[in-house]
Amino acid sequence: MKKNSLRTLLLTGIGLFFMAFVFFPPFSEAVLKLLFPGVPDRLYSRAPLPELLLEHFLVVLISEFLAVLTGCTLGIFVTRKRGKIYLPMVQSLASMAQTFPPTAVLALAIPLAGFGFKPVVLALFIYSCFPVISNTVSGLNSVKGDLIEASRGLGMTDNQILRKTELPLAAPVILAGIRTSTIINIGTATIGAVAGAGGLGTVLMAGLIHDNGAYIFTGALCAALLAFFTDKLFALLDSRYRRQP
């Protein structure tokens, strides 16, 4: 009980700090001044931080949305009777693709797809698909055969078995896949700035180029906190799902 309220307090504190840092420049100026007293130009001035955060969020949201849509559909397809022959192929592709470092993905995407918002979204979308696919597959495969058998015996159609039995039971595993994929996506999207997609990576890159620790810190901190709170959001969603014993 006490531990729980302490956690809530801590989370609220970090949340307030995050808000103030992004939306209230005098605050971030003060924080950065404290951390980087020697750096003359501490506050990134070419674009306001809220705008960069929103850009970042949009890149992630769009690519992740597409990834969930595609990943779940593909995962469901290869576990159906019709798609079963593609299962080994899709599974090995998914696990192989996940060994790819995220940085390399975007590095490869630039020569292949070019610069700008759309190519970056495309690259992130493809990369984010794989955890979703593999978790959808293992989630659906983990549903016990006798439950499917009983559902069929009660008179459910294949479609109803999927909707009423398989998906609800696989949901926690699928959700875990989406969670992993989103968190990786938020991190990988910072590199998207190199390819001209904007977002928090812009500040980070500027810091690297101009050897400005305050910029690097700003970009990295915001991306990290965005990932942190997104993860908390998923945790909340997950506990909602598992409220039954």
Next chain:
Amino acid sequence: MIQFENISKWYGKQKALDTLTMTIPEGKTSILLGPSGCGKSTTLRLINKLIIPDEGEISIKGRSIRDYRAEELRRSMGYVIQSIALLPHMTVEENIGLVPDLLKWEEQRKEKRCLELLDLIGLDAEQYRSKYPAQLSGGEAQRIAVARALAADPPYLLMDEPFGAVDPLNRESLQNEFIEIQRKLKKTVVFVTHDLEEAVRLGDRIFVLKNGILQQSGSPADILSKPANEFVRDFVGPDRSLKLLNYYLAGNFTDGTDETDHPPAPETPELNAGDNLKTALSLMLETGLSSLPVKGVSGRIHRKTIESLVNLKEPRNPETEE
């Protein structure tokens, strides 16, 4: 009435069922009995089209099951399996409401039916309706599975070793409840088991299978007293006489004489009409009496009657009447 006509089914090169022909009577409990691998489960799953036969024809009330859509056929047949298989993400009420839901019943009707069924299986509705399967004991879960199968009031009930995973004590009470429920509902039940005692207790008709071939069909008394071949004789066991006595109820075998003038001695044990003859015999052996009164039924039950039922020879030691 479910008719099997020359049904054969192969699994690869293995023949699971061999030209099976049988008729399952309406409104009775029919037992498919046999050792594992005899094809009894396959036979059951043929009825609701979970398995399609390679040869032959199954018809229900004269109409081939080919003419039914599999889903519709299944919704008219309750299905209970050994592993219970309640959906763990749904409450008891949602589990019971599954088939009504598929049949698009209204919420109110579904709820009313759920409460009715919980009452029928002897579980407190308010206490159980919102529980999840993980919160139930094995016996409770199996009762709910039976309720789920009965939810849409299907005329047929298919049960695949439904009480096989329950401990012996619970199994017996489940069997008794099943007998009670079936007495009220008179469904056409097809019940798979490898347990002879269960078959004899619950069955109106028993079909004995071995290697996909029907060995014998008949009433439990037929199977026990007149095994058709060596296999059935072995399967029912050398103590088939006692098993047969298990099946007969004491109330039906009194001599019918009016004994009100000669009340039995106060220490004489009394049988209930629902006790079986095995209990009667056991009491006779214990007390040395050659006849016993039955509560609420006129007349006494005689040891000789019991002996003639199982064709035992005359007792070697003469009985001493009290």
